[in-house]
Amino acid sequence: MAASLEEEEWTTLMRAATAGDERAYRRFLILVTPRLRAMVRSNRAGFHISAADAEDVVQEVLLTIHLKRGTWDSSRPIGPWLSAIARNKLIDSWRRRGRHSYVPIDDVIDTLPVEEPSGGCAEQDLDFLLRELKPQQQDIVRSISMKGCGIRETANRLGMTEGAVRVSLHRALKALAILYKAKSS
Amino acid sequence: MSTDNLIELLVADGSSCRSFQARFRSMAACAVTFVALAFFLEVGLRHDFSQAIRSGWFLYKVFAMLALAVISTGATRCAGNPHGDIGRWMPAYAGVLISLAGAVALKLLITPQSEWFTQLVGHDAWRCMTLIPLLSIGPLACLLLALRQGAPARPSLAGALAGLGASSIAATFYAANCTDDSPLFVLTWFSVPMILLAATGYLFGRRLLDW
Numbered sequence: 001m002a003a004s005l006e007e008e009e010w011t012t013l014m015r016a017a018t019a020g021d022e023r024a025y026r027r028f029l030i031l032v033t034p035r036l037r038a039m040v041r042s043n044r045a046g047f048h049i050s051a052a053d054a055e056d057v058v059q060e061v062l063l064t065i066h067l068k069r070g071t072w073d074s075s076r077p078i079g080p081w082l083s084a085i086a087r088n089k090l091i092d093s094w095r096r097r098g099r100h101s102y103v104p105i106d107d108v109i110d111t112l113p114v115e116e117p118s119g120g121c122a123e124q125d126l127d128f129l130l131r132e133l134k135p136q137q138q139d140i141v142r143s144i145s146m147k148g149c150g151i152r153e154t155a156n157r158l159g160m161t162e163g164a165v166r167v168s169l170h171r172a173l174k175a176l177a178i179l180y181k182a183k184s185s
Numbered sequence: 186m187s188t189d190n191l192i193e194l195l196v197a198d199g200s201s202c203r204s205f206q207a208r209f210r211s212m213a214a215c216a217v218t219f220v221a222l223a224f225f226l227e228v229g230l231r232h233d234f235s236q237a238i239r240s241g242w243f244l245y246k247v248f249a250m251l252a253l254a255v256i257s258t259g260a261t262r263c264a265g266n267p268h269g270d271i272g273r274w275m276p277a278y279a280g281v282l283i284s285l286a287g288a289v290a291l292k293l294l295i296t297p298q299s300e301w302f303t304q305l306v307g308h309d310a311w312r313c314m315t316l317i318p319l320l321s322i323g324p325l326a327c328l329l330l331a332l333r334q335g336a337p338a339r340p341s342l343a344g345a346l347a348g349l350g351a352s353s354i355a356a357t358f359y360a361a362n363c364t365d366d367s368p369l370f371v372l373t374w375f376s377v378p379m380i381l382l383a384a385t386g387y388l389f390g391r392r393l394l395d396w
Contacts, residue, residue: 018200018204019201020200022199022200025196026196029192029195030189030192033188033192059186059188062191063191064396068335068336069202070202070204070335080268084268085336088267141194144193144194145190145191146186146190150197166199169194169197169198170198173194173195173198181396
């Protein structure tokens with residue numbers, strides 16, 4: 001399968017990201033999200049995912065991409081890796097619903113993009129899971145994600161060192177992945 | 186939380202990260218160090234080691250186990266990836282199995298039938314079946330920890346391969362202590378702890394390696 005131009009761009013961005021370029025990483029995540037969303041939506045019926053849950057799956061896939069980015073071999077194109085991660089999470093959410101049908105899914109890059117973004121106001125699974133984190137982790141996550149504060153600003157506001165905020169944020173993300181998983185069993 | 190907000194959160198956590206390959210290599214090195222330490226502190230080489238290394242059957246035993254250890258560790262690393270293709274390791278496994286079968290056949294040909302049973306039973310099969318699993322505990326823990334950093338497409342299979350890898354690392358060292366060199370003995374008694382460890386890894390994999 002020839003890698004599309006788009007996939008080549010993702011690969012280049014992700015290579016820069018793993019080398020420490022955070023702007024490239026943001027751009028990569030922003031570019032990949034509509035494709036993931038399209039893939040989840042087009043496979044929704046087969047995996048028994050309701051329209052309301054589709055964005056939850058997208059978010060879980062993004063979190064997994066982030067936590068497992070070390071398993072991508074940077075000498076290879078990123079498309080197949082993304083597909084494998086997304087497929088795993090689709091199967092997870094399908095298991096969560098306890099169904100026993102199987103519908104093969106297409107590669108991420110073979111799916112048509114869907115333009116409309118998600119509704120920003122609806123409560124996502126993530127918001128419920130967030131409440132199970134430690135209060136301090138919740139503060140940090142809300143400060144960075146919703147209030148748009150950086151690490152330094154958050155550290156100042158909460159009277160913590162930047163290092164402590166980073167460690168706590170990383171633990172919070174790992175805990176969220178485990179909470180998603182716990183929801184499925 | 187909107188997806189855009191989540192992306193900001195992920196970016197704030199940092200984009201760089203140590204590759205799974207690099208982490209796995211360090212943990213595999215830990216696994217080997219673990220066994221080497223336990224082996225040289227508690228078990229040691231066999232007393233006639235200097236003569237044994239001149240025996241083809243002894244060398245074959247050690248190298249067969251070493252080959253299995255290298256193949257299984259490689260296959261375990263491969264299984265730690267979300268789209269790891271373990272199938273490409275199968276010819277290597279088949280190669281080792283064929284060579285073992287060949288060695289057994291050769292040994293049977295050159296040994297009088299009356300000695301077959303003695304060679305099969307060996308001197309200390311029990312020691313082999315207890316020491317290999319004991320030496321495998323440390324490396325199995327190392328390989329499972331390494332796999333937890335990965336994203337195995339099939340967690341139980343990855344766990345089973347880790348069990349096989351850990352026990353073959355242990356068996357490579359133990360082979361230098363064991364005084365039974367006949368491939369008849371090796372095939373029979375070394376395989377028991379290996380299967381046991383693979384089964385243990387399988388069960389742990391299902392519980393610990395889901396992501």
